[in-house]
Amino acid sequence: MQHRRIAHLSVPVVGMGTSRTLDVPKGSQPLADRITHAALDAGSTLIDSSPMYGRAEAVVGRALGERRKDALVATKVWTEDDEEAQHQIEASLAYFGGHVELFQVHNLVAWRTRLDQLESRREAGQVSLLGATHWKSAAFDELETVMRTGRLDAIQIPYNPLEREVEARILPLAEELGLGVLVMRPFGGGQLANRHLSASDLEPLAQFGISSWPAALLVWGLSDPRISCTIPATSKPDRAQTNAAAGDGPWLDPDGRRHIQRLATGSD
Numbered sequence: 001m002q003h004r005r006i007a008h009l010s011v012p013v014v015g016m017g018t019s020r021t022l023d024v025p026k027g028s029q030p031l032a033d034r035i036t037h038a039a040l041d042a043g044s045t046l047i048d049s050s051p052m053y054g055r056a057e058a059v060v061g062r063a064l065g066e067r068r069k070d071a072l073v074a075t076k077v078w079t080e081d082d083e084e085a086q087h088q089i090e091a092s093l094a095y096f097g098g099h100v101e102l103f104q105v106h107n108l109v110a111w112r113t114r115l116d117q118l119e120s121r122r123e124a125g126q127v128s129l130l131g132a133t134h135w136k137s138a139a140f141d142e143l144e145t146v147m148r149t150g151r152l153d154a155i156q157i158p159y160n161p162l163e164r165e166v167e168a169r170i171l172p173l174a175e176e177l178g179l180g181v182l183v184m185r186p187f188g189g190g191q192l193a194n195r196h197l198s199a200s201d202l203e204p205l206a207q208f209g210i211s212s213w214p215a216a217l218l219v220w221g222l223s224d225p226r227i228s229c230t231i232p233a234t235s236k237p238d239r240a241q242t243n244a245a246a247g248d249g250p251w252l253d254p255d256g257r258r259h260i261q262r263l264a265t266g267s268d
């Protein structure tokens, strides 16, 4: 597993998301444990969550258990209400042993006040780095404004061969400002990973050690050096492990990336 940096943290290039996949009832905790441990064992030691994902933070907090120190936790605060935000932050800290490595403002909701609150937590030593996320390109003007405040260490944005809007201004700005970039939705929420491709479609990617379409999609994102970490979500332990293997590299050259874009979209 290769690593990149976000500020002073060394982060694995493949982490794991928890939206839907770890929002599971108590009876499914053993499966959640297996998914989480498979990811950690394979080197996917950054776990992304949010209070928006129902039970996921609590479930992944329990799954980490004694292994909390092996993981980097990226979670979020997501509410318009200032008091509720403090409750969410307290709850997250409690799930993750009193410290969160990367605390993000989810979908930029009330971002000025949320960053004030998170900065206080950083001063108190409860949070290492601050970030902001948005999933929609219509919000990228506002994301740029937040990035330019100098208050962030990292952003989280969608990036896959069907969602490339960040290439226009967000990725160049992140590079200029030295911000880490986490990739959400590397499989387009799942539908992109489910395409059936022939062995001959994938054959030109063999020189990069790629033999499956999901791996191709993860390596496609990671081959842009501005990307720090990709966070695919899965409800299957074996996929947590195979997704992690994409973090070994090697990375694609421009022709390899264009080939994957053609397979995904039918054009360059």
Ligand SMILES: NC(=O)c1ccc[n+]([C@@H]2O[C@H](COP(=O)([O-])OP(=O)(O)OC[C@H]3O[C@@H](n4cnc5c(N)ncnc54)[C@H](OP(=O)(O)O)[C@@H]3O)[C@@H](O)[C@H]2O)c1
Binding pocket: 016, 017, 018, 019, 020, 021, 048, 049, 106, 107, 133, 134, 135, 156, 183, 184, 185, 186, 187, 188, 189, 190, 191, 193, 194, 214, 231, 232, 233, 234, 235, 236, 239, 242, 243
């Ligand atoms: N606004 C925000 O801040 C925001 C928005 C969206 C996402 N996120 C974060 O980004 C993470 C990832 O995004 P996402 O969960 O929306 O979408 P995603 O990671 O692009 O796709 C997840 C889907 O891909 C499938 N999958 C995973 N590994 C696979 C493999 N090897 N082969 C085939 N299918 C595979 C999973 O199905 P199985 O369960 O069947 O494996 C799951 O349904 C989220 O979990 C969340 O942490 C943040």
